[in-house]
Amino acid sequence: MQLVVARIGRAHGIKGEVTVEVRTDEPELRLAPGAVLATEPASAGPLTIETGRVHSGRLLLRFEGVRDRNAAEALRNTLLIAEVDPEERPEDEDEYYDHQLIDLDVVTADGERVGRITEISHLPTQDLFVVERPDGSEVFVPFVEEIVAEIDLVEQRAVITPPPGLIDDRAVRDEAADGHGASPRDEV
Template sequence: MQLVVARIGRAHGIKGEVTVEVRTDEPELRLGPGAVLATEPAGTGPLTIETGRVHSGRLLLRFEGVRDRTAAEALRNTLLIAEVDPEELPEDPEEFYDHQLMDLDVVLADGTEIGRITEITHLPSQDLFIVERPDGSEVMIPFVEEIVAEIDLEEQRAVITPPPGLIDESEAVVASTRDEDAAEGDAAGDGKRGDE
């Protein structure tokens, strides 16, 4: 089974290093020197990690054959994909691989159905479940202990205890208005992406 373990960001320096957005809880295992990773787009790889180091809280990698800033910049936004045994589980029983969580039913403690996990977004501060509701709308659920009370892989469900407003319809309207305002700001040149 293939798992996305990182996304390549901008070039760092002039000797071929790149920043990476880590998408695995085991970077030392998946992103260590010598690791050979498939890529998306596929034509970019496979890539073999030559060196890795942490600089100002970010992981920097250098790949074999990538020796200058131009070559490193050409890799920007490439996804790094590791081959993982589908039976393999994280060492910590409180951790899960994305493929284990995809398509889980999301329910409240009383059994009320909220929807189904269709995507997992990895942010620097926390992970988010993107949950598709029965009406086709989406809601974002932070994957934090205070909200996600239980992951039951046997029953294929995630039990949540959301704070008021997290999954209310009125909150969804406010969020979509904010998105529209942000889009208008971006179109006018006011917005600035916090990405690479």
């Protein structure tokens, strides 16, 4: 199975290093020196990582054969793709690879179908499930313990306990109708 593990950013310095936007929870494994990565577009690779280091909070990589700024800049926006065994699992039982979560059905604790996970968005503060609803719209569900109650890989589902207003505004409307919240008419 192939997984996108990073996107190459701008060149750094004059010796062929590039910044990378990491898209894996295990950069020390997937982006280590010696790793050979496929690329998108395919014409840019495969690329073999020669060195890696962190500078000012950003991961910098240098690839074999890329020796100057111009060659590094030519790789900008290239996706780096690792070959991963589909049976491979993270060491921690509460961790998951993106490919394990994509296409899981998302349901509430009371069984209401919310949709299907189509993407995992890795933000600096937390990860988000991008969930496609049956009507084609999307909802973003924070992948945090308080909201994601269970991941069941056997049943291929994620069970969530969303706070009011996260997956729809029905609870917010009900609160307003009960007089417990502000109604749209109260706004000036």
